[in-house]
């Protein structure tokens with residue numbers, strides 16, 4: 001029997017934990033955690049993501065603010081805003097919605113956000129801490145995947161894990177988290193040779209390539225856990241990177257798209273924001 005890992009239900013539980021944590025934080029510290037989302041330009045998809053993040057944060061009791069800057073905003077202008085937010089005691093989490101329009105560049109932005117408020121976990125400080133195995137804000141998607149694996153009772157120690165994709169926001173931090181959990185990890189990418197054979201060796205297969213239904217049933221080892229991070233808009237609707245029907249015939253456990261990793265990414269932004277608030281006041285509850 002294949003287990004369908006219900007990311008929607010698990011994310012609901014995570015949100016409820018965060019709401020409890022927010023209430024306890026407010027009680028102990030006399031203020032609620034604050035999240036600020038910055039959008040540069042008027043990309044409609046970014047607008048939707050920003051609105052969802054604000055609603056999510058408000059729903060669990062946080063103070064959430066959105067700041068919209070015009071396309072053409074310079075790095076110096078954005079830096080000034082980031083400095084102000086860094087100095088603002090009521091702001092615990094800062095995120096800049098990606099992608100950003102020119103002349104802005106993501107690496108400069110990631111480097112500018114104070115690590116303690118970098119709730120996306122993209123800053124060099126947080127990436128470095130994750131690499132070193134020190135406490136850090138972990139990017140929301142791989143953090144959410146680790147929770148899915150834990151909730152599905154997937155034992156990682158000693159297993160063979162394959163991560164397809166090597167981006168800074170998903171593939172690389174995913175690999176680091178799996179290594180930290182004592183899996184033996186291989187990271188695959190667009191230049192990997194004979195990917196189907198490599199994938200078929202995986203006890204745990206995490207796919208974040210952005211290629212609709214690339215992973216076919218015969219890429220999946222019998223009984224493997226398959227985590228599909230991909231979200232691809234196609235003429236047939238939203239598709240993952242895994243051909244779900246084929247893969248679920250062989251997988252022991254698998255995430256659907258939608259309803260798998262996506263809700264966890266949203267929920268872990270809230271987890272990171274509450275953690276940022278706690279860290280800033282030295283509250284390790």
Ligand code: NDP
Nearest residue numbers: 141165166167170189190208209210229230231261262265
């Ligand atoms: P990127 O485009 O930054 O990275 C994609 C990675 O996949 C690259 O490392 C690339 O290799 C690799 N890749 C691309 N094509 C192939 C292929 N044919 N075979 C093997 N590897 C391949 O994407 P992201 O990491 O940002 O996102 C990946 C997917 O996950 C997307 O569908 C995205 O929408 C989704 N996503 C979903 C989230 C969620 O919450 N569900 C959150 C974040 C992302 P190379 O480095 O060689 O180019």
